[in-house]
Amino acid sequence: MIIDIHAHYHPRAFLAALSTAMEREIGPFVPHPDTDDPEHIETRLRQMEEAGVALQVLSPAAGRGPYGKDESTSVAAARLCNDQHAELVARYPDKFKAFVTLPLPHIEASLVELKRAMELPGMIGLNLHISAQDRSVAEDEFLPIYEEMNRRKGIIFFHPCGNSICSPMIADYGLGGAMGTSLEDAAIVAHLIGKKIPSQFPDITFVVPHLGGPIAMLLERLDNQFSMQARGLPEPPSVTARRFYYDTVGHASHAALTCAVMAYGAEHVLVGSDFPVLHSFETYERTINWPKDVSLPAGAVEQIMEKTAASVLGL
Secondary structure (H helix, E strand, O other): OEEEEEEEOOOHHHHHHHHHHHOOOOOOOOOOOOOOOHHHHHHHHHHHHHHOEEEEEEEOOOOOOOOOOOHHHHHHHHHHHHHHHHHHHHHOOOOEEEEEOOOOOOHHHHHHHHHHHOOOOOEEEEEEEOEEOOEEOOOHHHHHHHHHHHHOOOEEEEEOOOOHHHOHHHHOOOOHHHHHHHHHHHHHHHHHHHOOHHHHOOOOEEEEOHHHHHHHHOHHHHHHHOOHHHHOOOOOHHHHHOOOEEEOOOOOOHHHHHHHHHHHOHHHEEOOOOEOHHHHOOOHHHHHHHHHHOOOOOOHHHHHHHHHHHHHHOO
8 A cells, every 4th residue: 555654734823823932923824725614635546545555654844844933832843743644634533644743942842742642543653844043953963753753662753844954045036945954954964973862862863854855876975074983983874864754746857766765775765745835846646756757677666556654664
């Protein structure tokens, strides 16, 4: 079965709470079906059926993590997000699972919410946006989150926060979506490696979206110029990067998917859609099934489409 590990869902009450937490208006992806409006749910289910998707794993999109300065409003938004994701899972247990959302950078409150929300129906891991209040979530202050997920032998799904990687060279040129998010993906892989988080917490499964951004093209360069010896790393960066998993959101780039499969192996690539973000450019069916058109080694497409996600998620 096809499992879409990267799908977004934004109930309207959550968006209202998020607007309060982030102190700015945050709305749905107009006109795309990302809310809990009945017609949006019906459209989502119909599109899943048309695309052959058996299951979506839900999380909030870029700019929709409840990472506000005020702890109380961030906690309220995170709890509402988790509760409403769990409510949809409970209504359609065979169609949806979800990742827990935390009120970062408030660590103690996040640990409380993590323990509470992981007990909700259908929660199968944790979503971390790549930075919180412009601090990489690989920084030491976030280590208690990794400690708890390691204890649980859990999954962490990372997602860009959409801050143009804090660079005016990206933001000022309007490249936040076109380049910034992919650079965030690459940055979190490098940050995790540099902070030795995978070796400290070996029981966590790490999943990075968008084929890992340009990481697949940088493995040998990292080995040479971010070297194991110079950084005191337990293994070459390329080895650690190949332990992660990467989803297929690549705007149907055959070259990007071919590179990712060559770099990581098909058994470390799994289906993702970024639902409903790519609806602006193509159908959901196309977003899901385009890897079938790529000339990959024998068995690679079947591995990506049918096997990797089920194995990673234990479903």
